[in-house]
Amino acid sequence: MSSKIGLFTACVFSLGLATSALAETELTVYTAVEAEDLGRYAETFNEKYPDIKINWVRDSTGIITAKLLAERDNPQADVVWGLAATSLLLLKSEGMLEPYAPKGVENLDRKFVDDDTPPSWVGMDAWIASVCYNTVEAKKAGLTPPKSWKDLTDPQYKGHVIMPNPNSSGTGFLDVSSWLQLFGDKGGWEYMDALHQNIARYTHSGSKPCKLAAAGEIPIGISFAFRGAKSKAAGAPLEIIVPSEGVGWDMEATAIIAGTEKLDAAKKLVDFTVTKDANKMYNKGYAVVAYPGIAKPVEHFPEGLADAMINNDFVFAAVNRASILKKWQERYDGKSDPK
Missing domain, CATH: 3.40.190.10 (Periplasmic binding protein-like II)
Structure with missing residues (x-):
């Protein structure tokens, strides 16, 4: 009897560790997205990836850009989700972005995608x-x-x-x-x-x-x-x-920061950012989005x-x-x- 209890306890403990490990995958995400939208972004993402927690670092475009540049030699962010494309082009020129072609990127309007193969950034909205x-x-x-x-x-x-x-x-x-x-x-x-x-x-x-x-x-x-x-x-x-x-005009865009130790989770986030569901979400705050046919007329x-x-x-x-x-x-x- 005691051996069965011991086995059951060990199984529960192992399951708990596995669940905890899944829940503890955290990404530090830098953004200039309006603060009122961040909860909705995370919630929509977590519907598909409940095992990845987003820790937001949010400020205006100029401040986030300056912060990323200041951390060039010791990056603190894993992903940038929602920063001006002009800023990401600057970060790219400094070798700070991890090139990655997210799944489904071919569905986006080409002007919303970095010209290199694989792209260093992908656009979201304008x-x-x-x-x-x-x-x-x-x-x-x-x-x-x-x-x-x-x-x-x-x-x-x-x-x-x-x-x-x-x-x-x-x-x-x-x-x-x-x-x-x-x-x-x-x-x-x-x-x-x-x-x-x-x-x-x-x-x-x-x-x-x-x-x-x-x-x-x-x-x-x-x-x-x-x-x-x-x-x-x-x-x-x-x-x-x-x-x-x-x-x-400018576009908000997404990129992976080079050197992140959480590359797999970062790729999942960037995969999500180019989906129809993500672009429908962007359309609630922007009239022009990267995925053709998604944007609805704005009153x-x-x-x-x-x-x-x-x-x-x-x-x-x-x-x-x-x-x-x-x-x-x-x-x-x-x-x-x-x-």
Whole structure:
């Protein structure tokens, strides 16, 4: 009898160890995804992979990028899930990414996949610049709606515009890099000099300018279109303006950090990120996703926005990122929110 009890106890103990071992597979995942979405991302992933726990490290794009670069010689992350492609191109150039072709990657739109074979990163969704214009507050201030980026340098808008700081915000960086592409190096900085005269403050979040405009704290917020559509659907008196010169954009992407000791689990996570289920999840927060045919129409998303997307030179943005941010900080950082 005692031997049977001993055997039963040993089996239970062994099963407990096995279950514990499965439950203790943890991945440190760096992300710039909106904090409100992280629980949903982890929950959806765990429906398929309940044995992998995600430990999130979340901050704005610029801060996460700087953190990864600072940890280059001693990586702390296993995976990046949701960071600007321009940042991942920079990390790739530093040899920090583990090339991997996730299962099903061939189903994605090719512009969402790194050109190398195997790819070093895969895209998830795209966010697109736009201007959130509070019609009620603008009327109170006697403003007329801008039609272009250059219109925003008109003196009537002085103190009425907020935009993201590109050193901390991916949205801010895509704005700055797109202006340099649209207007040229000299013209781009001249434009930003003029725009700076009208800026009330620079935020450290890409969505915050639109949220502030939606709340009536500022008439004009340079942000991204989906945030504006979401706020308008919630009842905010917003007009979402697509500037006539064209709009910058970037994509969120995923990659494995080279040197991770949890490569098998990391590959499972990246496999999941390219699935239909994952892209349906992205579509709840973004109007454009990597998997063709998944995205559903978004209420209040501005017409013609896709046609206004510039032919974004991601390599230019990645290669020149450090020098662009340094120059921007030297010229305009005095109006930034405290960190």
